Amino acid sequence: MEELYVIIPVSKFKDAKTRLSPFLSQNERENLLKSMLKDVVGYLKNFIENILIVSNDEDVLIYAKELGAVPLKENENSDLNLGLKQSMEFLMDKCKKVLIIPSDIPLISHSNIKNIIDSSKSHDFIISPSRGGGTNSLIIKPLAIEMVFGDYSFFKHYKNAVKNDLNPIIYDSFFLSLDVNTIEDLGEILLHGKGTNTEKYLKSLDIKVDSIHGAERLKVFR
Ligand SMILES: Nc1nc2c(ncn2[C@@H]2O[C@H](COP(=O)(O)OP(=O)(O)OP(=O)(O)O)[C@@H](O)[C@H]2O)c(=O)[nH]1
Numbered sequence: 001m002e003e004l005y006v007i008i009p010v011s012k013f014k015d016a017k018t019r020l021s022p023f024l025s026q027n028e029r030e031n032l033l034k035s036m037l038k039d040v041v042g043y044l045k046n047f048i049e050n051i052l053i054v055s056n057d058e059d060v061l062i063y064a065k066e067l068g069a070v071p072l073k074e075n076e077n078s079d080l081n082l083g084l085k086q087s088m089e090f091l092m093d094k095c096k097k098v099l100i101i102p103s104d105i106p107l108i109s110h111s112n113i114k115n116i117i118d119s120s121k122s123h124d125f126i127i128s129p130s131r132g133g134g135t136n137s138l139i140i141k142p143l144a145i146e147m148v149f150g151d152y153s154f155f156k157h158y159k160n161a162v163k164n165d166l167n168p169i170i171y172d173s174f175f176l177s178l179d180v181n182t183i184e185d186l187g188e189i190l191l192h193g194k195g196t197n198t199e200k201y202l203k204s205l206d207i208k209v210d211s212i213h214g215a216e217r218l219k220v221f222r
């Protein structure tokens, strides 16, 4: 039985990063998701071979195989939380713990994810917050708690861990907290993501970033 398996949930390419429309076209959003996924899987492969990608999109599953991940076809009429539940049911008898990581955190390569992986040997619940109250990494025993990704999921997951006496640990990381959802987030990747596939792709679109210290920190334009 493996110590740890990574689960990466990925939406349909055509539904990728809807909050970046119309700044990015549908094709550009699909390519952005592919670049981010390549960064996430490529970095994790330095530390762990067992990576499962769950999706309802056959093209995502083909891409998963190209990246050296195990593809899992999501059940029909599913969603993010049900897809994660299905993945953990599939892995129940294959690994002791799972590391759930979203596809949209390309700065993971600048984080120290190895700390979390090493800590998972002695802790059963390790969670990293995303900005806006979400969850950007989660180590648990399969099905230890209900998956409630969505609004304020970090607090809900943490509260559930306390209720179930799982002794939750919070792993705070700027780079892990930065999931790409808004145009301004693209600016953060251009600033901090030097050398990532995602930064290269954004530069290929001639997207630029300026510091403005206004209503938002960064102005992102093309
Ligand atoms: N398997 C699966 N993954 C999903 C689903 N919905 C979102 N995801 C993935 O879950 C992670 C977090 O999702 P979000 O941050 O909401 O990303 P998103 O849905 O692509 O972005 P928006 O369209 O802007 O909400 C990302 O890796 C998504 O690709 C789903 O229904 N099934």
Ligand SMILES: C[C@H](OP(=O)(O)O)C(=O)O
Pocket: 130, 132, 133, 134, 135, 136, 148, 149, 150, 151, 152, 153, 154, 179, 181
């Ligand atoms: C899925 C959700 O991501 P967000 O929409 O907060 O980026 C979450 O982290 O629970």
